[in-house]
Amino acid sequence: MHSWKYMVRLLEEVDMPKVVGFQADMSHTLLYTLGENAQEHRIVPKPFHWEPEAFHSAMKKLTNALRPWTIDFHVAQNDGSVFGSGDHEKTGRHCLATDPRGKLNIPRDSGYWLRDGAGKVTKKFKHICWDGCMFPNETMMKPQTWNDILSAMIEVRNNHGWVG
Numbered sequence: 001m002h003s004w005k006y007m008v009r010l011l012e013e014v015d016m017p018k019v020v021g022f023q024a025d026m027s028h029t030l031l032y033t034l035g036e037n038a039q040e041h042r043i044v045p046k047p048f049h050w051e052p053e054a055f056h057s058a059m060k061k062l063t064n065a066l067r068p069w070t071i072d073f074h075v076a077q078n079d080g081s082v083f084g085s086g087d088h089e090k091t092g093r094h095c096l097a098t099d100p101r102g103k104l105n106i107p108r109d110s111g112y113w114l115r116d117g118a119g120k121v122t123k124k125f126k127h128i129c130w131d132g133c134m135f136p137n138e139t140m141m142k143p144q145t146w147n148d149i150l151s152a153m154i155e156v157r158n159n160h161g162w163v164g
Contacts, residue, residue: 003037073125078094
């Protein structure tokens with residue numbers, strides 16, 4: 001789905017919230033704010049230089065629209081770049097959890113999905129997972145890669161209500 005607005009429209013038209021839902025991936029949904037595949041639905045201003053106020057406002061707008069439909073959540077990191085060859089097939093470029101180019105504060109920004117619009121933990125999702133499978137096998141075989149992912153996931157859990 002190329003745009004957060006198109007996604008919400010489709011979910012509303014199908015109107016089967018317990019059957020059809022949205023899979024939120026932090027890396028891919030970041031593109032919705034940037035309007036990469038649908039500039040008419042861009043949320044952040046153009047040009048955008050990752051100003052915190054504009055970023056947080058965009059994330060709130062995005063997640064308030066999609067969170068009610070979200071049935072699955074993938075924690076991830078994105079360096080703000082995309083890949084894809086056409087006008088409407090760009091996707092977010094995952095990067096490692098500790099990549100200094102990463103645009104997301106993983107523990108904080110997970111909260112946009114894991115908390116309601118008032119900031120209350122919802123515990124709506126039975127499971128959350130890491131989505132960073134776009135790396136070479138060599139990277140995935142390094143214990144440090146998994147230590148960094150586990151550390152990020154523990155921070156998400158601790159920040160958003162899965163303790164105990």
